[in-house]
Amino acid sequence: MQTMAIKIIEKREVGGWLGFTAYVGAFIYFMQGAFxxxxxxxxxxxxxxxxxxxxxxxxxxxxA
Structure with a gap:
């Protein structure tokens, strides 16, 4: 009988959330003068x- 190994990968990255927040903030900033x-x-x-x-x-x- 063959057994299967299960690998659990847990990723906790803050960079994605930080980048998204910066993008939304920049969009709001540039949208203020846009028509x-x-x-x-x-x-x-x-x-x-x-x-x-x-x-x-x-x-x-x-x-550099």
């Missing part, structure tokens, strides 16, 4: 892209 559908779509795009700019300029300041 209409185009403004809404641009606010979504800006909220998704701004962390890349932060990392780029931080590395640029460090001389």
């Amino acid at each position: 209409g559908l185009t403004g809404f779509l641009l606010a979504l795009l800006k909220a998704a892209v701004w962390p890349g700019y932060v990392v780029y300029y931080a590395l640029k300041m460090l001389g």
Whole structure:
């Protein structure tokens, strides 16, 4: 008779929740000056892209 091993993997990550909260906060910030559908779509795009700019300029300041 063959026995099966059961592996239980438990993941507790805070990074996803923190990233989602930052995205929602950035979206609300960019949505304050937006009007209409185009403004809404641009606010979504800006909220998704701004962390890349932060990392780029931080590395640029460090001389990397």
